[in-house]
Amino acid sequence: MANFKRILIGKPLHNEEMIREKLPKWKAMSIFSSDPLSSIGYGPEQIVLILTVPWAITYGFAWYVAVAIVALMGIVTLSYAQVAKVNPGGGGSYSVAKKNFGELAALTAAASLFIDYTLTVAVSISSGTDAIVSAFPTMTDHRMSLNLFVLFGVLMLINLRGVRESSNTFVFPTYAFVFGILALVASGVFHIISGDTLVIPQASLEKQPLNWTVLYLVLRAFASGCSSMTGIEAISNGVPMFKPPEVKNAQLTTYWMSSLLVVMFAGITLLIMHNHLLPVENVTMLSQLAEATFGRSFMYYYIQFATMLVLYLAANTAYNGLPPLLSLLARDKYMPRYLAARGDRLTFNNGIILLSVIAAVFIVLYHGNTEHLISLYALGVFLSFTISQAGMVVHWHREKDSGWVLRAFLNSLGAIVTGIVVLIIMVAKFLYGAWLILIAIPLLIYIFRLINSHYEDMRLQLALPPDDLITPSGGRNIVIVPVAGVTRVVASTLKYAKELSEQIVAVFVATDKETAKKVEEKWKNWNPGVRLIVLYSPHRSILGPLFKFIEKVESKKGPNDYITILVPEFETKKWWHRLLHNQTGLLLRNLLVFRRNIVVTVVPYQLEK
Structure with a gap:
């Protein structure tokens, strides 16, 4: 290009x-x-x-x-x-x-x-x-x-x-x-x-x-x-x-x-x-x-x-x-x-x-x-x-x-x-x-x-007051990693997550019970040291159950706590390869950035061929 x-x-x-x-x-x-x-x-x-x-x-x-x-x-x-x-x-x-x-x-x-x-x-x-x-x-x-x-x-x-x-x-x-x-x-x-x-x-x-x-x-x-x-x-x-x-x-x-x-x-x-x-x-x-x-x-x-x-x-x-x-x-x-x-x-x-x-x-x-x-x-x-x-x-x-x-x-x-x-x-x-x-x-x-x-509104909202000092809040960083299975992309994301916090949870949304059972078994055998939560979605919606889970975590976090969503995403070598895959990660990222007090980060994994 x-x-x-x-x-x-x-x-x-x-x-x-x-x-x-x-x-x-x-x-x-x-x-x-x-x-x-x-x-x-x-x-x-x-x-x-x-x-x-x-x-x-x-x-x-x-x-x-x-x-x-x-x-x-x-x-x-x-x-x-x-x-x-x-x-x-x-x-x-x-x-x-x-x-x-x-x-x-x-x-x-x-x-x-x-x-x-x-x-x-x-x-x-x-x-x-x-x-x-x-x-x-x-x-x-x-x-x-x-x-x-x-x-x-x-x-x-x-x-x-x-x-x-x-x-x-x-x-x-x-x-x-x-x-x-x-x-x-x-x-x-x-x-x-x-x-x-x-x-x-x-x-x-x-x-x-x-x-x-x-x-x-x-x-x-x-x-x-x-x-x-x-x-x-x-x-x-x-x-x-x-x-x-x-x-x-x-x-x-x-x-x-x-x-x-x-x-x-x-x-x-x-x-x-x-x-x-x-x-x-x-x-x-x-x-x-x-x-x-x-x-x-x-x-x-x-x-x-x-x-x-x-x-x-x-x-x-x-x-x-x-x-x-x-x-x-x-x-x-x-x-x-x-x-x-x-x-x-x-x-x-x-x-x-x-x-x-x-x-x-x-x-x-x-x-x-x-x-x-x-x-x-x-x-x-x-x-x-x-x-x-x-x-x-x-x-x-x-x-x-x-x-x-x-x-x-x-x-x-x-x-x-x-x-x-x-x-x-x-x-x-x-x-x-x-x-x-x-x-x-x-x-x-x-x-x-x-x-x-x-x-003008943006300038007023972004202007930094002269007495605004940056001090540690003392809160936790709760990291949520939405996963689509057990892959190298997920492994790379979890490795980065452990650099950010000890409070990490992986979330998998299953559309049928058989898939949920297979992913749980693979996760247990892999044992990455991160808890996996499996959400069942009988109506096949991926984003709905995930957002409800995030809202639940939000309701329980402390006033100084942060929530960080790490979105695992593989990057294809050629632009047209992207057309062959769904865009759930992109959609998830774009919807989450509008939520207050949530940090959204994409962790890319580069495919070589």
């Missing part, structure tokens, strides 16, 4: 190798930017998809929605560059909220990001499968199997191998996708400029007068299009993963990422409107656009494969954003402590596994339907955006260093705009899944506090 693990995730890394795991800017782009950049594969499409409902003429509003989203990208980018500067230890929205607002705001940001990152994985994988199904429709029936294979067999496994290896794996697909999209935009714009057709044909500008129904559709389109902005905050969560100077490199990477995102988002939206593309079942609009621009040539298939790969690997943004956040929550005692520990490859492997499992649940529940998953998307991340920007305003007001007024104004603008987006998403997507997120966030906050309460 150990060798198989080494093959899968590689040899363990020394703590001093952490510096080698830090990323240069060009590699960090592939790790942290794959989510927002890959959203070009579905973000612009979602805008048009909602604005082309059969009963409404609202296509002409697509450009207004796209311009609003581009402006929002700029505001959020500048704001999060400041978050990276103020929080060089990472944590993003959670750290900002914790420092400036306190527990509730911090946990709200953490719950929002927890949900959004898991949805990032689910949406990225599902949309990646959509891209390949568009090119090869025969794979439609294998959609779910492909989703789960990519999740567990590719993404989880690569991330468990470490940051450096995952960045090496994801560099080529990310930059290949960026090249393909920029080539598509450049070629499309060249055709527009060199041709004699309108930049945006009249059919793509038609729209009804704005009324409440049309406004609702426009707001829904805006809310779905904002899915292209998820992941912008990931760099601020992972500042410590950059090579020195960490903050400067993180800020520059944020600017590069957003510049590419704006160019690709605006370019693809323009080309969709220029070609007046409409939804086609099982065919993405990016596929339609690539075919309209290049035909079914090499470049078409290049873009489809690159889109599939980058959408799959876009989930890596979440794999590099959520586990570090979970580690911070674990250190603050809001999540299980083991989430703060790094694994063999210096990754937060428990967080990686947890993220994979929850993403799989979303994929299975929603059958890998990208449109339905996106309905849950974006609310969490924009809520964390708003909390983060508001927290930064408080930070600048408290610090009041040089230029703080301009910085505070920028973050105030960010907080107001993203807060409005939160309200829009809540209204526009409420019936399409946002209500579920509004329930999930308070539920997660409750769970965080419940975990924290448990750790």
